[in-house]
Amino acid sequence: MMKQGKRLFMGAVLASVFAAAPALAHEEHSHGAADHANLTDDRKALKLEPSERAMLLIEMRQFLNGIQVMTESLSRDDLKAVANAAKPLGRAAMHEVPDSMKAKLPKEFKQFALAVHGGFDQIAMDAESLGDTKHTQKQVADLLKNCVSCHNTFQIQVLPEKKQ
Numbered sequence: 001m002m003k004q005g006k007r008l009f010m011g012a013v014l015a016s017v018f019a020a021a022p023a024l025a026h027e028e029h030s031h032g033a034a035d036h037a038n039l040t041d042d043r044k045a046l047k048l049e050p051s052e053r054a055m056l057l058i059e060m061r062q063f064l065n066g067i068q069v070m071t072e073s074l075s076r077d078d079l080k081a082v083a084n085a086a087k088p089l090g091r092a093a094m095h096e097v098p099d100s101m102k103a104k105l106p107k108e109f110k111q112f113a114l115a116v117h118g119g120f121d122q123i124a125m126d127a128e129s130l131g132d133t134k135h136t137q138k139q140v141a142d143l144l145k146n147c148v149s150c151h152n153t154f155q156i157q158v159l160p161e162k163k164q
């Protein structure tokens with residue numbers, strides 16, 4: 001009786017874990033090396049030239065670097081350092097993207113990008129004005145949802161570089 005109760009409980013826990021992370025459950029449904037040969041990447045393709053891809057990936061690594069510094073600063077309740085790391089990743093950074101590249105990016109992609117850049121701005125403002133670690137932690141957690149959503153939706157496909 002006890003044993004069955006425990007098993008049911010674990011079943012419920014597992015069910016809720018998968019329910020909470022539908023994207024993960026979806027991507028981890030294959031098992032073993034054999035299946036990997038048939039794995040396809042069905043995310044929508046952004047068709048970018050090599051230099052555009054390089055630019056996007058530089059920005060991405062800056063995002064990850066910023067998140068790393070912010071998480072570390074939060075562990076020390078250093079909200080000033082959080083603001084300093086978040087600021088350069090805000091909306092102002094979007095002006096660095098050339099118009100020719102912007103024209104290739106789908107609306108949905110731009111919405112995720114705007115949410116993330118705007119999120120960094122908001123985090124920087126609140127970290128400075130409120131100085132509340134828990135509040136900022138929650139904002140960072142919400143921001144990361146946009147990173148996850150965009151990565152689940154898009155991949156890059158490299159086009160031949162255009163002749164200048």
Ligand code: HEC
Nearest residue numbers: 057060061063064109112113116146147150151154155156
């Ligand atoms: C608007 C869409 C979008 C948002 C928002 C986004 N990313 Fe990305 N990211 C991408 C795409 C597209 C790639 C390339 C994926 C591929 O081709 O498989 C990528 C790649 C990356 C990489 C790999 C970089 C490399 O050098 O290969 C990192 C790290 C990364 N993103 C971090 C982040 C973090 C952290 C956030 C949130 C703060 C974030 N991204 C938000 C679209 C996005």
